[in-house]
Amino acid sequence: MIEKRKLLGIIGGLGPMSSAYFYELITEHTLASRDQDHIDIILSSHATTPDRTDYILGRSSESPLPAMIADARSLETYGASAIVIPCNTAHYFIEEVRNSVGVPVPSIITETVLHIKKCGYKKAAILATEGTIQSGSYQNEFDKYEMDYMIPDSDGQKKLMDIIYEQVKKGGIPSPDALYEVVDPMFEAGCDCAILGCTELSLIGRSMEGDERFIDSLTVLANCAIKLMGHKTVGFPKSFD
Numbered sequence: 001m002i003e004k005r006k007l008l009g010i011i012g013g014l015g016p017m018s019s020a021y022f023y024e025l026i027t028e029h030t031l032a033s034r035d036q037d038h039i040d041i042i043l044s045s046h047a048t049t050p051d052r053t054d055y056i057l058g059r060s061s062e063s064p065l066p067a068m069i070a071d072a073r074s075l076e077t078y079g080a081s082a083i084v085i086p087c088n089t090a091h092y093f094i095e096e097v098r099n100s101v102g103v104p105v106p107s108i109i110t111e112t113v114l115h116i117k118k119c120g121y122k123k124a125a126i127l128a129t130e131g132t133i134q135s136g137s138y139q140n141e142f143d144k145y146e147m148d149y150m151i152p153d154s155d156g157q158k159k160l161m162d163i164i165y166e167q168v169k170k171g172g173i174p175s176p177d178a179l180y181e182v183v184d185p186m187f188e189a190g191c192d193c194a195i196l197g198c199t200e201l202s203l204i205g206r207s208m209e210g211d212e213r214f215i216d217s218l219t220v221l222a223n224c225a226i227k228l229m230g231h232k233t234v235g236f237p238k239s240f241d
Contacts, residue, residue: 005040005081006013006040006171006228006229007040007078008026008040008082008083008084008229009040009042009044009082010022010023010043010044010084010110010227011046011071011075011086011087011093012043012045012046012086013045013048014046014064014085014089015141015168015200017169017171018087018202018203019043019045020201021050021064022049022199022219022222023041025219025222026039026041027057029087029222029223029235030163030226030233030234031234039225039231040181042075042079042080044056044071044074046067046071046123048067049068050062050067052090052129052178053089057134059168063150064093065093065096065097067209068090068096068097070098072097073102076101079123082104082229083101083104084105084161085105085108086199086218087108087199088109088128088129088132088137088138088198089128089129089137089198091107091132092131092135094107097155104228106221108218109217110141112195112197112215112217112220113141113142113144113145113147113164114145115215116147116193116195116215116238117145119193119215119239120159121192121193123147123149123150123191123192123193124147124148124150124191124192124193124194124215125149125150125152125186125187125193125194126138126139126151126195126197127152128197128198129160129161129198132198139146139151147168148185150189150190153222156182156185156186159181159182163178163179163200163204167201171205173204183204184197185215192213194213195214195217196214199218202219205218205219212237223240
């Protein structure tokens with residue numbers, strides 16, 4: 001009798017490049033010696049899902065929630081044991097998505113904040129979309145755990161949105177220098193870590209692995225997903241031990 005294995009469902013396409021990188025992270029960091037040792041995954045890359053930030057900020061009346069719920073239900077019907085959403089801004093809708101299915105849907109934001117708490121950092125710089133900042137998703141989690149944080153000033157936030165929407169979402173990966181322009185003043189103001197709190201920023205972070213001050217939310221979610229599926233991890237930074 002063949003043992004039924006857990007199946008990971010991914011609501012992807014939010015955006016496509018970061019979803020592909022998330023799949024790469026899971027594959028790279030799952031302890032395996034052959035194809036069959038890897039996690040069984042079904043990825044729904046629904047790139048036409050309406051923009052999360054535009055809806056949260058009231059710039060669009062087209063909610064991404066119906067598409068996200070439809071994807072979650074499809075993944076559950078296909079047999080997903082758990083569902084992950086590799087998009088920080090989409091956390092705004094997570095309770096509705098959770099209520100639409102009967103399998104676990106962990107939050108990239110909650111898992112990232114808990115990781116920062118475990119590492120002992122004292123004050124986090126939140127680098128995220130305007131939608132994530134305005135929704136207070138990270139701020140609420142930090143307040144819940146009585147932890148300190150800082151958000152960029154208006155100029156820094158504009159630079160982040162340019163990096164995310166005008167560069168990464170259009171297929172370009174800028175130099176880490178663009179990110180340091182935003183976060184260096186935050187480090188000078190007392191932050192001892194910075195969250196790559198948009199999965200587009202994670203694509204820049206892959207070339208910044210030597211700077212341990214940066215916490216990549218996509219890497220945190222990949223670690224969570226691998227363990228949720230009952231597999232062992234390999235090759236993550238020491239902070240994940």
